[in-house]
Structures are given as C-alpha cells and as structure tokens.
Amino acid sequence: MTTVLERVRSGREAAGERWRGAPRWVRWALLVAVIAFFYALPNREFYQYLGPIPTPGANFTQVLFTVSIYVLLAVGLNIVVGFAGLLDLGYFGFFAVGAYTVAVLTSPSSNLKTLWPWLLVVPLAIGLTMLSGVMLGTPTLRLRGDYLAIVTLGFAEMIRIAAVSSEFLKGQRGFNQIPHPPGKYADGKPFFGVLDARPYYWLVLTLIILVVIGVRNLTHSRVGRAWISIREDEDAAQLMGVPTFKFKLWAFASGAAIAGLAGALFAGKQNFVNSQNFELLNSIIILAAVIFGGSGNIVGAIVGGGLVAYMIERFRGIELFGVELYEYRFLIFGLVLVVMMIFRPEGLIPNRRRAAEFKDRRKEVIVGE
Amino acid sequence: MLLEIDDVSLLYGRIQALHGISLTVAEGEIVALIGANGAGKSTTMRAISGIRPIATGSIRFEGEDISKLRADLRVRRGLCQAPEGRGIFPGMSVLENLDMGAYTRRDRAGIAEDLARVLDLFPRLAERRKQAGGTLSGGEQQMLAVGRALMSRPKLLLLDEPSMGLAPMLIQQIFDIIKEINEQGTTVLLVEQNAQQALARAHRAYVLETGKIVKTGTGAELLHDPAVKEAYLGVA
Numbered sequence: 001m002t003t004v005l006e007r008v009r010s011g012r013e014a015a016g017e018r019w020r021g022a023p024r025w026v027r028w029a030l031l032v033a034v035i036a037f038f039y040a041l042p043n044r045e046f047y048q049y050l051g052p053i054p055t056p057g058a059n060f061t062q063v064l065f066t067v068s069i070y071v072l073l074a075v076g077l078n079i080v081v082g083f084a085g086l087l088d089l090g091y092f093g094f095f096a097v098g099a100y101t102v103a104v105l106t107s108p109s110s111n112l113k114t115l116w117p118w119l120l121v122v123p124l125a126i127g128l129t130m131l132s133g134v135m136l137g138t139p140t141l142r143l144r145g146d147y148l149a150i151v152t153l154g155f156a157e158m159i160r161i162a163a164v165s166s167e168f169l170k171g172q173r174g175f176n177q178i179p180h181p182p183g184k185y186a187d188g189k190p191f192f193g194v195l196d197a198r199p200y201y202w203l204v205l206t207l208i209i210l211v212v213i214g215v216r217n218l219t220h221s222r223v224g225r226a227w228i229s230i231r232e233d234e235d236a237a238q239l240m241g242v243p244t245f246k247f248k249l250w251a252f253a254s255g256a257a258i259a260g261l262a263g264a265l266f267a268g269k270q271n272f273v274n275s276q277n278f279e280l281l282n283s284i285i286i287l288a289a290v291i292f293g294g295s296g297n298i299v300g301a302i303v304g305g306g307l308v309a310y311m312i313e314r315f316r317g318i319e320l321f322g323v324e325l326y327e328y329r330f331l332i333f334g335l336v337l338v339v340m341m342i343f344r345p346e347g348l349i350p351n352r353r354r355a356a357e358f359k360d361r362r363k364e365v366i367v368g369e
Numbered sequence: 370m371l372l373e374i375d376d377v378s379l380l381y382g383r384i385q386a387l388h389g390i391s392l393t394v395a396e397g398e399i400v401a402l403i404g405a406n407g408a409g410k411s412t413t414m415r416a417i418s419g420i421r422p423i424a425t426g427s428i429r430f431e432g433e434d435i436s437k438l439r440a441d442l443r444v445r446r447g448l449c450q451a452p453e454g455r456g457i458f459p460g461m462s463v464l465e466n467l468d469m470g471a472y473t474r475r476d477r478a479g480i481a482e483d484l485a486r487v488l489d490l491f492p493r494l495a496e497r498r499k500q501a502g503g504t505l506s507g508g509e510q511q512m513l514a515v516g517r518a519l520m521s522r523p524k525l526l527l528l529d530e531p532s533m534g535l536a537p538m539l540i541q542q543i544f545d546i547i548k549e550i551n552e553q554g555t556t557v558l559l560v561e562q563n564a565q566q567a568l569a570r571a572h573r574a575y576v577l578e579t580g581k582i583v584k585t586g587t588g589a590e591l592l593h594d595p596a597v598k599e600a601y602l603g604v605a
Contacts, residue, residue: 222472229469232458235420239452241444241473241521353460356501 038205042198057317057326061197065269067309068204069262073286074305075211075298076258081287082295082351083219084251085231086141087149090156092283094129094256097159098263100169101125103273107175111168118179122264129260130253137252142245144234156283163275174274181268192268200269207265211258212298218254219298227251231296232357281330285312288337294347296354303349308333370429371396371525371556372417372448377426378580379416386412388580389426394525399547399557401567401588403601404577410560411453413577414529417558418450419443430525445473447524451514453533453560459503463494466502466513470520479522487516490546508539515543519550526550528559532566544570564601568592576601 019027040046042061047054054060073095080088104110105121140151163169181203183191192199218224226247229237238244267273285308293304312333315325325332340347346355372394379387387409394400404410415421417428419440428436435443449470458466467487471480488495491512497505502513511531518526531547532540544566551557561567568574571588576597584597591597 225465225469226472228461229458229472232460233456236452236456236458237469238420238440239418239444239450239456240469240517241441241449242469243439243441351460353501355460356503357460 035209039202042201055313055316058313059197061201063310063313065197065201065204066313067306068201068208069266070286070289070309071302071305072204072208072211072262072265073259074290074293074301075208075215076255076262077286077290078295078298078301079215079227079251079258080255081290082297082301082354083224083227083231084248086248086252087146088152088252088255089149089287090152090154090280090283091255091259091286092278092280093152093156093159094133094259095263095266095282096156096163096278097129097132098125098260099267099273099277100163100263101128101260102264102267103175103178104169107178107273109170109173109175109177118181118268122261125264126257126260129263130257133253133256134249137249141248141252153280156278156280160275160278160280163278169275171275174272176272178267178271178273180271194271197269200265204265207261208302211261212302215298223247223250228353288333291347292337292340294350294354296351297347297349300347300349300351304347370394371431372558373429374417375427375429377413377416377428378424379412379421380424386580387416387423390577390580390582392575392582392585394556394558396556397551397554398572399551399559399570401559401561401571401574402577403561403564403567403574405601406562407579408577409580410577411529412580414450414527414560418448418527441473444521447522448527449518449521449523449525450527450529451518451531453529457502457505457510457513457517459501461502463498463500463502463505463513466517467494467520470517473521480520483520483522487519490519490549491516508535508543511535511543512546515546519555523555525556525558528557530560530562532561532563540566564597565592
C-alpha cells in the first residue's frame, strides 16, 4: 500500500519537476493548448469524440456552465482560505448577494421596477458584495480562530432565510425575466440566448482567465506575501510590521467580490432566481473543492472546483444495481474527501509552501507527544 | 532613554500576568530580563511589541507614548521582535523569511546591504538560503528568527529566549552574535532563562518573579548576587 503511494507520489513530483524545468515556450504552448481545449469543449462536434467525458444524464453544455461557475467560485474562495488562511464557511452567501442584486434591480417582478440592463448592474453587484464582505469582516477579522467560521456560517444562513421569507426577495416564487447579457449576431439574433449555454460558458471562461491573471499578480506582490505570512504565522507577520487586519479584510473582500461576479453571471444566464438556489450545502461543496484541489494554489483550486462540480453531474443517469448513482453523490464525495484527508491532506495539486507547512505542523505534533 | 516602561500591568482574561512593571533601556545597551518559567518574561515582550494590549501604565519609545499603537506601526518606528521558538514562516524559504523582515522598508540598496550583513553573521543561513524555513534545525530556525528581525534595521531588537532548546555550543555562538550585533550599534532587550550567559553579556539586567520586577543591577552585579546565584544560576 505504502509502496504504491510512494510510487504515485514520486511520479507526481517528477512531473512537477519536469514542468518547472521545461523551457518557457513549452509551458506557454501547453497552457495555450489547455485553454483552447476548454474553449472548444462545449461544441458537440468536438466533445462527441471524447468518449466518457460528456455527461450522459444532462446537457453537457449546461453542465459545463455550472462547472465554470464553480471554478470561478473556487478561485475566489482560494484567496480567502488558501492564501490568507481564513476559514469561510458561508462563501455561497456572497454568491447569493451578487445574484439577488442583479435580480432585484433588473427583473420586472421586483418591487423596485428599476428594470436596469444586466451589464449596468454587474459592477453594482460586485461592489455591493464587496461591501457586505467588508461589513462582515470588520468586526470578525479582528478576532482569531473560529469566530470567523461561525460568523460566515451564520451569514450564509441569514441570506438564505431572508431570501426564503422576505416579501421583498420573493422567496420560492423568485424573480423571473432577468435580462441576459447584451450582444447580437449580425442577423439580429441575441448572442446570449435561452437555449444555447455555450456563450455563457465562454463568457465565464474568459472571466476566469482574467480573474486568474489578476489573482496571480496580486499573490506575487507585497499583498500576496502579506497574506501568506498571515496564514503561516499571524503573530510573526504582525511582528514583521504587516498590518494583519487590513490584509485579512482585503482578502475577504476580494474573495467576496469574485463570488458577487459569479452570482451576477449566474442570474444573467438563469433568467430566474429564487431562494432554492442558495442552500448551505453549496458553501460546503466549494470549500471542500478548494481543499480537495490544494488550497493556496490557483491551479489546485481550479482543478478542485472543476472536478468536484463535474463529478457530481457525471453521476447523473448512471445506474448501479438498480439505483441511480446521482442519489448517492454526496456519500461518494464524502468518502473521497475522507480518503484524501488521510493520505494527502495538502490536496491534489498543493502549493509547495503549503506542503512544507503541513510537514512542519506534523513535526510539531510529533514533538508535542 | 530609548525605551521606558512605566508601571505596566497586563491581564490574560481574569489572570493578571504583569503587576506594575517598570524598566528602561538606554541606547547602545544590552539589557537582559531573566526569570523562571511563567514569571512573565515573554508577556513583557508581547506587551512591548504590541501583540498583547496592556491594562495600565505606559510604554514610551524614543520619548513618545506607544502604549496604544498597533504592533505593525511599532515595527515601523524601529522596534522589532524575534519571537520565541518556532516563530518563523515554515513554508517560506530562508531568503523569503529574511525578505519578510524587511517588509516595512522600501530602500532596496539598504535591504541588500543588510541581507549581506545577516548572511555574513549567520553563514549557516547563507548555506541554506533556498531551503524552506520549516525544514531547518531548531538552532538554524532561531538564527533565522534573529536574522529576520535584524532585516528591519531596528533601533531596538527584542529577543525572546534566543537560546531556547539549543545545544551548549550553539548557545555560546548565538550569544556571541548578539554581542556582535550590539557592537555594530543595535540596542538589545533580551529575555532569557539561561541567566548565566545573559548576565555575562548584558550591561544591565532585571529579575522578574511572578509578574513583578524584584531586582535590578548591572550584569556583573547580578551575576555575583547570592540570591540570584541560588535561584537562577544553580549555585548553592
């Protein structure tokens, strides 16, 4: 058992070494190929040759859109959990704030009757989510430890309950006829229609790429170094002159802003938003996805978010001994997570630093015994 | 006076850890704070660096009251602490750790100069510059913590138990380096359980017992004080 594990581990490390050792142009070419693959993926002409990859039980293009939203959320949550080391259990609450901002300001079923166009509301939704992040973070980020986890958990539930029971937010009835993003073909047909999910997927994919570039630049700057130092040792960070509260709030607010963006995209695609979209389970799934992929690593977060969201949909329509696997998706997901935490707590594709931190912590435990 | 602490008390919840401590550090000095486990040495350090808020009294640095100042702003004023034990960043390399020490500074030339100086003081760190901090031995981590604090070019360097858990030879070495740092112009306030070594090198020292200062004098005086000898130097 261990020898197999060792062999897998050394194999992956060799792959990592080869990647880091490869010339710049090879890495760029590979990156471009991967991006091109994902742009081509939702076309039936392409994915019909991909064997078992397309989902049998659901429209593959729709699934890809869902997956892309999860990836965007994972990239955002990774800033909060992975870089700054803040445990956020209610991340989906910010997604809800983004989606509801769009719904309230654009839908004809809203009491406000503002009927603004989608594109105008997106920056507003991002701003408002960021503001809610600052409001939530200001009192709680001064404290250490579990407070933040509990408060964020409560926040997500508050948003959900407000959505269910407030007259203004329409509960189960929800908001309909939320406008789509703008854009028309030459023949006058709208680019973002009702049936075809591909344009939405491409839009989210493009935004993911932009967000990843932004986050990467941020993490390679003084801001990123401050976040990592806070995650590794908050006291030591403060002793080195890092204004820890400010940077924690920054991480929290940037993470929230990305969730707000994802929420606005979701509302613009779905055309309909009601209280059923925002179960607590979603927050947990995204958090688990980030940890599963390797928190602290952008690639890890992308892979984690993508894989988890995809696998859940992949189970649809598969029958085993007369039961649909989809019914047991969370059981399987939970088992996989437990196994992961035993054998590879740092995630599928961990950050090199993060792996060293884990080793350090393990050593500390041994010393403590 | 570079640092003046006047009648400071500090609470951990309902437990009072410091009972009206007063001490001073003049420019150019090495001042040692000795005492047994739980006497409040590290707590005093935390109060000075601003990690724990104080309940009463005042802390003055270069004549200005910094009692209510945030910890990171105290660093900018020239007060830097090397935390005790494993207070380094385990996932960052040695160089990245040292770089974090210079977080508050923007003068690239000065930072490069100090980096060369720190690597010169600690050749072991130079050898392991690319290695992750968490993979270093206890002694090397201790050196890294001291070196990192030096990178902020502090006016006052606070050292919390720099010899903790080290082999006797390494202890000797680290105290020699502290002496050297001081001779290069940095004022040092040192907290130690290893009273022998600390007193031998300090200009002045304070003895701390259950959150109160019970004795003060020059290093040599305390080294030969019968009560101190019996309590902290293991000599009957």
